[in-house]
Amino acid sequence: MPRSPIRRPPADLDLSKVLRDIESLPPTLTSQSLFGNNLPLEVEVGSGKGLFLANASEQTPTHNFVGIEIQFKCAEHAAGRLAKAKVGNAIMISGNAEPLFLERVDPASLEAVHVYFPDPWWKKKHRKRRVLNPTSIVSYARSIRSGGRLHFWTDVLDYFEDTVEMIAELAPELGVPIPEVEIEADHDLDYRTHFERRSRKNRIPVYRVCYEKR
Numbered sequence: 325m326p327r328s329p330i331r332r333p334p335a336d337l338d339l340s341k342v343l344r345d346i347e348s349l350p351p352t353l354t355s356q357s358l359f360g361n362n363l364p365l366e367v368e369v370g371s372g373k374g375l376f377l378a379n380a381s382e383q384t385p386t387h388n389f390v391g392i393e394i395q396f397k398c399a400e401h402a403a404g405r406l407a408k409a410k411v412g413n414a415i416m417i418s419g420n421a422e423p424l425f426l427e428r429v430d431p432a433s434l435e436a437v438h439v440y441f442p443d444p445w446w447k448k449k450h451r452k453r454r455v456l457n458p459t460s461i462v463s464y465a466r467s468i469r470s471g472g473r474l475h476f477w478t479d480v481l482d483y484f485e486d487t488v489e490m491i492a493e494l495a496p497e498l499g500v501p502i503p504e505v506e507i508e509a510d511h512d513l514d515y516r517t518h519f520e521r522r523s524r525k526n527r528i529p530v531y532r533v534c535y536e537k538r
């Protein structure tokens with residue numbers, strides 16, 4: 325299915341507080357180092373156009389949110405959404421999530437990790453490029469505090485099944501997969517992410533799961 329083009333935010337919109345590049349990051353990513361407070365920290369990997377981050381940061385002002393997005397154009401677009409919403413508890417990082425988790429996220433420091441509709445990489449030889457792969461699963465599980473959550477949604481059944489199997493094998497501390505239910509949309513942007521909206525509008529099934537770390 326074709327992807328809609330990514331629009332650049334207006335040139336006069338100030339993104340300086342909501343868009344960070346890797347070079348400008350502190351050595352360890354925490355609420356204190358990024359937001360100057362100690363609120364629980366939730367991280368989304370692969371934020372795309374940033375709908376989840378904008379909605380979640382507005383709905384849960386008692387938590388901080390960080391989106392990590394490897395494509396600069398998407399990170400900039402998502403940051404534009406945050407700047408327009410004037411939320412103070414969410415930022416976008418433009419960069420690759422995998423080394424950031426390995427090098428800059430302390431064990432048991434996160435309230436939640438969110439992965440929504442990661443690129444499928446259909447061919448077997450390309451599977452290692454998936455955002456949820458054996459290395460990242462271990463490092464995301466390690467980063468979540470006891471009682472914290474990993475959310476994973478996709479419309480690719482094969483990705484869903486492979487990942488659930490890998491988590492059971494590599495990160496048993498995440499416990500059993502808890503299904504998440506579909507919620508009826510109240511308006512045109514009342515979806516978890518843009519890709520969830522796209523799948524549901526095209527009547528493509530979505531597979532949703534949450535884990536709570538023991």
Ligand SMILES: C[S@@+](CC[C@H](N)C(=O)[O-])C[C@H]1O[C@@H](n2cnc3c(N)ncnc32)[C@H](O)[C@@H]1O
Pocket residue numbers: 369370371372373392393394395398419420421422439440441442443455517518519520
């Ligand atoms: C299919 S899109 C889904 C976007 C969004 N989560 C949604 O559901 O609308 C997957 C996104 O993950 C991003 N991505 C892929 N690998 C990444 C990585 N290693 N670190 C951060 N972002 C990544 C891609 O650039 C893309 O924007």
